[in-house]
Amino acid sequence: MVTQENSIPAPPADGNTSFVLQEIEKVTFEERPVIAPKPGQVQVNVRQTGLCASDCHYLHHGRIGEFVVRAPMVLGHESSGIVTAVGEGVTSHKVGDRVALEPGVPCRGCKTCLGGLYNHCSKLEFAATPPYDGTLATFYNIHAGFAHKVPDHMTMEEASLMEPLSVAVYAAAMQGQVRAMQNVLVFGAGPIGLLSAAVCKAYGAKRVVVVDVVDSKLEFARSFGATSTFKPSRADPGEDRMEASQKNAERLLQELGDDLIENEGFDLVLECTGAEPCIQMGCWSLRPRGRFVQVGMGSSNANLPVTRIGVKELIFTGSFRYGAGTYETSINLVANRKIDVARLVTHRYVFHDAVKAFDATTRGKGEDGKTVIKVQISQGEARL
Incomplete structure (x- = not known):
């Protein structure tokens, strides 16, 4: 050969x-x-x-x-x-x-x-x-x-x-512990986000949704392994960014429906952008005891919905290389x-x-x- x-x-x-x-x-x-x-x-x-x-x-x-x-x-x-x-x-x-x-x-x-x-x-x-x-x-x-x-x-x-x-495998399979028939939400349609979505699909995830703000990237994601995509709305002038992130999460869950409503959210979030609105939306999108993996390196600090994290017992971890x-x-x-x-x-x-x-x-x-x-x-x- x-x-x-x-x-x-x-x-x-x-x-x-x-x-x-x-x-x-x-x-x-x-x-x-x-x-x-x-x-x-x-x-x-x-x-x-x-x-x-x-x-x-x-x-x-x-x-x-x-x-x-x-x-x-x-x-x-x-x-x-x-x-x-x-x-x-x-x-x-x-x-x-x-x-x-x-x-x-x-x-x-x-x-x-x-x-x-x-x-x-x-x-x-x-x-x-x-x-x-x-x-x-x-x-x-x-x-x-x-x-x-x-x-x-x-x-x-x-x-x-x-x-x-390998970055994606470590994030999705090792830190994220993705399993067959899970619902997964991936933020970012760059190389790491796309590959993370592909790993989840290869591991048998039921639904792999990719979030981004660039239409051409979302189009590619749909052809590469995402079961669907989502383009979040930006915060309106004067609107609190956390509230905007919560609204985007609620809109996504309502649009997809099915067991996401019954389970109160996604099983796994892979955040591959490091952008604060994505981190926030990810927290609002997870089911109780859902797992959140921070992969992207963006802002050094971010405001988080701490009450939701505590009440829903969300599981947070990082992913490094x-x-x-x-x-x-x-x-x-x-x-x-x-x-x-x-x-x-x-x-x-x-x-x-x-x-x-x-x-x-x-x-x-x-x-x-x-x-x-x-x-x-x-x-x-x-x-x-």
Whole structure:
């Protein structure tokens, strides 16, 4: 079987060309040394990288919360590629293996890691998070355990999308504990919201409703796995925002009816925007003892309907990146055609057009005027 290693043709790469954030609003292509993998690592020729909002945030703001760019940093973290060398002691991989990169490598020895919560390891080295370089380079070295082998029929583009899909699997299946025949409400029709909805559908949810304010995104959501969509109304001038959120929740439940009325709301809310009105509406949309998972990173603080949370005994939890088993699950979902991740990709660029790729992601529209859902960069085969 012939596998697709790049979504669009990309010229071969000499050396270790890297896309480097020098300072806010300044990026350059830079030739960096090709470094042999350390013991336990594999060297990967990166072939495909998806762009994330965090990559653009570092470009335009130089920081995300406490993570501040203080020195030049290679961008990118949603990648796949081909193993080109293995370090001492590595027996799990060989040159030529096709892999999806899990870009956060923990220490693997602290109590947090040993307890299975390695995404919370205080020594986690995450690609393109200061001070660690990312994957928009010809070569990237990573611990072999975090270079997940993919089946031969999976394309490199699909393999790179295992990163955002793993975020969705962790949010929906692990933190959300989605089950068959549940009613699920997802806020946000961006990549994470869409993938979270798709995971819930693959796990047998009865109803998966996606909420957004952009009509084109809602239209896509309906074709991607949502059983229905909802566009909330904005608060009227002078109207209390909490009351507006409650009204939107009540209107949604009345429009859908069925067992949502009988059960007094949804079983599970996955909030993938971080926007305060969405968080509030999610609280008003849940049934008693319903589960709320905060996935999106928006405003640092939000006003919540605390009385409702207490009276209805709502169950709140966060969701941070991914954890043990999420990559394996994601690879299986795609390999077995349960989720068609490649449909999310609306715009594709070769590596030397990375600036255009970042511009499209930031604007939310490509040069073709079409709405961006997911941007991919195809990187070239390394000359060894």
